[in-house]
Amino acid sequence: MNEEMRKYFTPPDLKAAKKRGKQDVSVLEFDQIPDEMKEVGKGKKYLIKTFGCQMNVHDSETIAGILELMGYESTECEEESDLILINTCAIRENAEDKVFGEIGRLKPLKVEKPELVLGMCGCMSQEESVVNRILQKHQHVDLIFGTHNIHRLPHLLMEALMSKEMVVEVWSKEGDIVENLPKIRQDGLKAWVNIMYGCDKFCTYCIVPYTRGKERSRRPEDVLAEVRELARKGYQEVTLLGQNVNAYGKDLTGRDYRFGDLMDDMRKIGIPRVRFTTSHPRDFDDHLIEVLAKRGNLVEHIHLPVQSGNNDILKIMARKYTRERFLELVRKIKRAIPDVVLTTDIIVGYPGETEEQFEDTLSLMKEVEFDSAFTFIYSPREGTPAAKMKDNVPQEVKKERLHRLNRLQDEISRKKNESLQGKVVEVLVEGESKKDPDVLSGRTRTNKLVNFYGPKHLIGRFAHVRITEPRTWTLKGEWMEESSAHQVGS
Numbered sequence: 001m002n003e004e005m006r007k008y009f010t011p012p013d014l015k016a017a018k019k020r021g022k023q024d025v026s027v028l029e030f031d032q033i034p035d036e037m038k039e040v041g042k043g044k045k046y047l048i049k050t051f052g053c054q055m056n057v058h059d060s061e062t063i064a065g066i067l068e069l070m071g072y073e074s075t076e077c078e079e080e081s082d083l084i085l086i087n088t089c090a091i092r093e094n095a096e097d098k099v100f101g102e103i104g105r106l107k108p109l110k111v112e113k114p115e116l117v118l119g120m121c122g123c124m125s126q127e128e129s130v131v132n133r134i135l136q137k138h139q140h141v142d143l144i145f146g147t148h149n150i151h152r153l154p155h156l157l158m159e160a161l162m163s164k165e166m167v168v169e170v171w172s173k174e175g176d177i178v179e180n181l182p183k184i185r186q187d188g189l190k191a192w193v194n195i196m197y198g199c200d201k202f203c204t205y206c207i208v209p210y211t212r213g214k215e216r217s218r219r220p221e222d223v224l225a226e227v228r229e230l231a232r233k234g235y236q237e238v239t240l241l242g243q244n245v246n247a248y249g250k251d252l253t254g255r256d257y258r259f260g261d262l263m264d265d266m267r268k269i270g271i272p273r274v275r276f277t278t279s280h281p282r283d284f285d286d287h288l289i290e291v292l293a294k295r296g297n298l299v300e301h302i303h304l305p306v307q308s309g310n311n312d313i314l315k316i317m318a319r320k321y322t323r324e325r326f327l328e329l330v331r332k333i334k335r336a337i338p339d340v341v342l343t344t345d346i347i348v349g350y351p352g353e354t355e356e357q358f359e360d361t362l363s364l365m366k367e368v369e370f371d372s373a374f375t376f377i378y379s380p381r382e383g384t385p386a387a388k389m390k391d392n393v394p395q396e397v398k399k400e401r402l403h404r405l406n407r408l409q410d411e412i413s414r415k416k417n418e419s420l421q422g423k424v425v426e427v428l429v430e431g432e433s434k435k436d437p438d439v440l441s442g443r444t445r446t447n448k449l450v451n452f453y454g455p456k457h458l459i460g461r462f463a464h465v466r467i468t469e470p471r472t473w474t475l476k477g478e479w480m481e482e483s484s485a486h487q488v489g490s
């Protein structure tokens, strides 16, 4: 990387990130698009390709909002695009491989259409090795920006349009909060709302604390105002987003307002469903459980990543809770909300994981009975502490463990779904099923997918559906006349 580039690119510094202090977070307001930039995209089309988590999906909605203020229109067609942005994910190596595959695949299009602007943003942009690889091997990329400077997009895009050089602006600073960013939400029914950014947990396998900066909470009044506005516009569901939502409010100086308080205030807003993701078991406090037990628009679904059921592995992962504390938390939640649906994330084959340690994960899974689980084989991420550990579990063993884990989870998921046989559930109808346009598809309060035959006017509304055919991952049901329906908390 040349000196000129270095001015704009400051790679994340792992040691510095670990020494995070209490320095204040600035809350900035998004400037209006300068007049001279409002017409830049007139008659032009943009396409955003999004990889990774909900945080990225929501960032893409913000990027779309900015681009449309600059006059761009969206398209799904690469050939007719004037701007293609790849919003990347760094969480797993195969996600990165896919992004490099995409960048390579788009090269002929760029050669054929040199005025096309090809850009990359998201978590991968925050990694020095990635930026270096693009600078060296993918010179057809025009623009790289990071997760902390999305609000700078109008200026960066202008630079990319005028310059022949690749424009790189990535900040390793711990991050500010930018309010009033425009958003083009993908859906008129369900919306994502950021409540906080970054993560300070430093789980040893995870790159997020380095790519997304330190934990910083949006002001409660800003979050509540955004949700009230969504309710006013007719949205039926919001999902509050953060890498670790349970840490919400810890960093707010001068007030004692935590995630439980925020959820309590959400109950007072006239939006039918409020979800949140993702929880860290360590910060899940009793006040939050007490508030969630009041229900109302707070749904009975908690995604609670456990990662492993063995204390030694949890320690090496730096998860900062034990199996016993996790199980105690689950007991408390189930006592307060008996019909709660718990889902989780699990990693198998962590460096040094023995058969016995893996069996502890299986036994925890049996004890908790999660309704579903996202299960992964461990693979090292460059730049994380775990990448320096000896990855000594053979791939075959990892695969076999994943298979056993999934088999057990499938059995539990099926049993859980079978318990809904004959029950009537409330479904937010999202649209036609992908496989059969005569079938409608929607989700319960607990986020289970339900398919049923029903009139199209139900799309966008709530329907009561009797479950007739529970399966492992989905439920089939029959629509009930609303007057005769009896809703259960599922």
Ligand code: SF4
Binding pocket: 199, 200, 201, 202, 203, 206, 207, 208, 209, 243, 244, 280
């Ligand atoms: S809490 Fe989640 S985002 Fe934060 S370091 Fe751990 S796994 Fe990564």
